[in-house]
Amino acid sequence: xxxxxxxxxxxHRPPPPPGGGGCxxxxxxxPPAALPPPFSARALRAGCxxxxxxxxxxxxxxxxxxxxxxATVPETPTAKxxxxxxxxxxxxxxxxxxxTQTVNAVWGSADKMRGRAYIDALIAAGFTDTSxxxxxxxxxxxxxxxxxMLFSVLVKGKCLVGQVGQATGNPVTEVAAPLGDGVxxxxxxxxxx
Numbered sequence: 001x002x003x004x005x006x007x008x009x010x011x012h013r014p015p016p017p018p019g020g021g022g023c024x025x026x027x028x029x030x031p032p033a034a035l036p037p038p039f040s041a042r043a044l045r046a047g048c049x050x051x052x053x054x055x056x057x058x059x060x061x062x063x064x065x066x067x068x069x070x071a072t073v074p075e076t077p078t079a080k081x082x083x084x085x086x087x088x089x090x091x092x093x094x095x096x097x098x099x100t101q102t103v104n105a106v107w108g109s110a111d112k113m114r115g116r117a118y119i120d121a122l123i124a125a126g127f128t129d130t131s132x133x134x135x136x137x138x139x140x141x142x143x144x145x146x147x148x149m150l151f152s153v154l155v156k157g158k159c160l161v162g163q164v165g166q167a168t169g170n171p172v173t174e175v176a177a178p179l180g181d182g183v184x185x186x187x188x189x190x191x192x193x
Contacts, residue, residue, distance in 0.1 A: 086126025092175045094157035098125050099153070100159045100173040107164055107171045113138055118151050118162065119192055127153045127160075133192040134185040152184035159184035 084097040103118065103126045111117035115138035123130070131153040138146050148165030161184055163172045178184055 011052075055155060088126065090155075091092065092155040092160050095127075096160060096173065096175055099127075099162065100171075101125075103162045103164065103171045103173055112164065113145055113149070113166075115149055115151065115190065118149075118164070122153060123152050128157075129153075132193045134189045136185065137190050148187055154178060154182075154184055161185070181186055 035108045040185065076158050084101050086098050087094040099122070102121045106112060106117050107120045109117070115135045118136055119130070119133060122133070127133070133152065135151045136146070137151050138149050140146055146165060147167035148163060151162050153160045157178065161174055161176050179186060
């Protein structure tokens with residue numbers, strides 16, 4: 001009984017009848033993960049296949065069917081960045097957002113390969129205890145620009161560590177446990193004052 005309205009859809013459905021008729025009411029045979037991201041949840045619930053051009057799917061005419069009541073799909077809220085600030089009595093985890101924001105700001109500047117620029121920016125952001133900071137050299141032993149540079153701040157027994165450089169790509173920041181002797185970085189570091 002292929003003519004019965006309760007029969008499951010065939011894998012290949014014929015196009016809707018001329019003059020509208022909406023999309024078929026049966027669920028679409030593709031899993032939801034295969035639908036393009038802008039495809040509306042309302043259309044998915046209505047069983048409509050994705051539109052041929054995903055770029056226009058949000059501006060297409062609303063889909064109506066007898067089995068789906070009229071409803072509006074809520075707009076996706078624009079992601080708002082929470083303001084970050086230094087937390088004076090906070091842990092390393094509490095201060096990772098301001099550490100990361102500060103590192104990214106310096107990385108986006110003309111001073112991105114000057115180690116002291118990161119230290120000065122971290123001090124300005126609220127990390128004022130320079131005795132808790134470490135920095136590797138921004139130049140090699142023969143005076144060339146270092147391919148990568150590390151800096152850290154010890155905060156309440158944990159290390160905020162940043163790494164930048166041409167070899168690193170985008171800046172990397174993390175919270176890490178201090179090393180055996182209570183420092184954050186091993187090897188030769190430059191004095192931070």
